[in-house]
Amino acid sequence: MKKRTEILIEAESFKQYGGWILESQFVDEMGSAYLLAHGIGEPVEDAVTVVDIPATGEYRLWARTKDWVPDAHPGTFQILADGKPVDKIFGASGKGWSWELAEHVILPAGKVKISLHDLTGFEGRCDAIYITNTTIVPIDQPDPAGRRWRERLLQIPEEPEKMDEYDVIVVGGGIPGCCAAYTAAASGCRVALLHEMAYLGGNASAEVGLTPEGRTGGLVDRLSERLEDGDIAAARILNETENCDVFLLEHVYNTHLNNGKIVSVDSVNVKTNRKHRFCGKTFIDCSGRAILGVLSGAATLEGQESNSDFNESLAPQKADDMHHGDTVLFRTEMQKEPVEFPDVPWAVKVAKDYSDLSGQIGRVTCLCGRGPYENLPGPYVGPVKLRPLRRPDGGWDHAMNLPKSHFWEYGQWLDPYMCKEEIRDHLFCAIIGTYVNVRKKNPEKYSCLKLVHLGNVLATGAFRNYLGDYILTENDIREHTEFPDAVVENAGAFCLHYPGNKKYDFRLGNWKWVERDFKPYMVPFRCLYAADIENLLCAGKHISATHIASSTVKLIGNGGHHGVVTGIAASLCVKYGISPRELGQKHFAELKAAIEPFGEYDPK
Numbered sequence: 001m002k003k004r005t006e007i008l009i010e011a012e013s014f015k016q017y018g019g020w021i022l023e024s025q026f027v028d029e030m031g032s033a034y035l036l037a038h039g040i041g042e043p044v045e046d047a048v049t050v051v052d053i054p055a056t057g058e059y060r061l062w063a064r065t066k067d068w069v070p071d072a073h074p075g076t077f078q079i080l081a082d083g084k085p086v087d088k089i090f091g092a093s094g095k096g097w098s099w100e101l102a103e104h105v106i107l108p109a110g111k112v113k114i115s116l117h118d119l120t121g122f123e124g125r126c127d128a129i130y131i132t133n134t135t136i137v138p139i140d141q142p143d144p145a146g147r148r149w150r151e152r153l154l155q156i157p158e159e160p161e162k163m164d165e166y167d168v169i170v171v172g173g174g175i176p177g178c179c180a181a182y183t184a185a186a187s188g189c190r191v192a193l194l195h196e197m198a199y200l201g202g203n204a205s206a207e208v209g210l211t212p213e214g215r216t217g218g219l220v221d222r223l224s225e226r227l228e229d230g231d232i233a234a235a236r237i238l239n240e241t242e243n244c245d246v247f248l249l250e251h252v253y254n255t256h257l258n259n260g261k262i263v264s265v266d267s268v269n270v271k272t273n274r275k276h277r278f279c280g281k282t283f284i285d286c287s288g289r290a291i292l293g294v295l296s297g298a299a300t301l302e303g304q305e306s307n308s309d310f311n312e313s314l315a316p317q318k319a320d321d322m323h324h325g326d327t328v329l330f331r332t333e334m335q336k337e338p339v340e341f342p343d344v345p346w347a348v349k350v351a352k353d354y355s356d357l358s359g360q361i362g363r364v365t366c367l368c369g370r371g372p373y374e375n376l377p378g379p380y381v382g383p384v385k386l387r388p389l390r391r392p393d394g395g396w397d398h399a400m401n402l403p404k405s406h407f408w409e410y411g412q413w414l415d416p417y418m419c420k421e422e423i424r425d426h427l428f429c430a431i432i433g434t435y436v437n438v439r440k441k442n443p444e445k446y447s448c449l450k451l452v453h454l455g456n457v458l459a460t461g462a463f464r465n466y467l468g469d470y471i472l473t474e475n476d477i478r479e480h481t482e483f484p485d486a487v488v489e490n491a492g493a494f495c496l497h498y499p500g501n502k503k504y505d506f507r508l509g510n511w512k513w514v515e516r517d518f519k520p521y522m523v524p525f526r527c528l529y530a531a532d533i534e535n536l537l538c539a540g541k542h543i544s545a546t547h548i549a550s551s552t553v554k555l556i557g558n559g560g561h562h563g564v565v566t567g568i569a570a571s572l573c574v575k576y577g578i579s580p581r582e583l584g585q586k587h588f589a590e591l592k593a594a595i596e597p598f599g600e601y602d603p604k
Contacts, residue, residue: 020047027196346429
């Protein structure tokens, strides 16, 4: 009897990615990270790994993939065994994430080179490969049974590996999380910063490239300094900071509570699939999506509150579930020679006849200055547009004719946790289709136009807020409410995004930019922690605020200053063994004094 063989190869574990890239932002919805053939119409170099085949014979080879445009199959690829393709084109099943089977695959004993060979350059994706000489059908769903099946084959223990214990654990490595980790460590705490992406910075990272706005200066500017390669200085600074451990590619999926306190979080390394447990005394959620609150059952705020809920003039008459959507950043450049590009009817189907490529992002590097790099004009073919005019109150006439990058936005009515990949893919189609429309409508002018950058990482909007001991409102910001626990200064306009474009669902229907009196405003400490989780602070766009108020506190620079405060607050909570609430009540003067060195100037 032949020996049973089951070999599971996670695509993210390939030894060489070639031109494929690691995609780690959709783990919640599809169960894993995966490799993406992101070539903008040009097939990418093969991803390669080596597996040990126990015996020469016939095998069944399964690959978990996704036909991301089911009626067109743009993202197809082959799997090669020692350079020879198996008899199957993957990514053309007409289905979402699922296992596709190639039968009668003859493999030799010993080491076999397995390659992912992209055929199109249009977002082919591979999650895993399963090789077996049995009739076992791999488990498809990203549920506990599916995870246990994978863990058995990968020999991953069911219980997470217990990591060192920390005073403060920060989840989310955007600018708020980087600031929080730095100030907590600089205040003497042992800190772990967990971030699910490859680069620190969130929307300001090298993967997205936005420039902090709102209240900047001080530590925010220092950590977000742009380097030549597009990365920010935060990684170098934090890695040089004593007591601060940075863990990249760690996706937090579970929390453990005891008597109303978080005692630990579980994460999975999206590249190795190894699970880890981090125990801590105080936790700071800087994820931008209130993930620790969601996992711990904390009270949160979602959607738009009604006008009558908080007497906000900018709020709708009726509450609803709408939230800000997400954006994909892109750039086109003129070449010296005409550029060939495949026919993409599947993309034009989404773009329709839209032919305005404004709202681009430039090259993200200090060689192009400090930024901002976004909101750049682009090629346009169509009737003359009315020129946007800035009003004395800071608002705009004909605002939708501005070249704003965030006008490319989608997903305002979709589940922001489980539909991110759908949102990103829809925007891919919209941008690629618009690029083709511009070239076809004016070939004499734009035949040499090339789509040189199409960001695969979403610039995410605000969609969920913690419920703290105080909810910041529009009126607090307009009227400059004097809070007894005012702890951080923020700045910036109300920036409200509305869907509803009647023809192009990937474009905003309306945008409100309300400057108020152009003055900064104060945020109370009671907005920076969860009301019902005793040791959980928060910083960034998900602090305790209404939808209207969060449209200004969401700005990256503002969130960075929340991070400065919460890092120091966490260190004081550890020092005294108390909750953030007790800190605000008993040691607020000490908190304010400790914040001062990190405000307007470099603490060093």
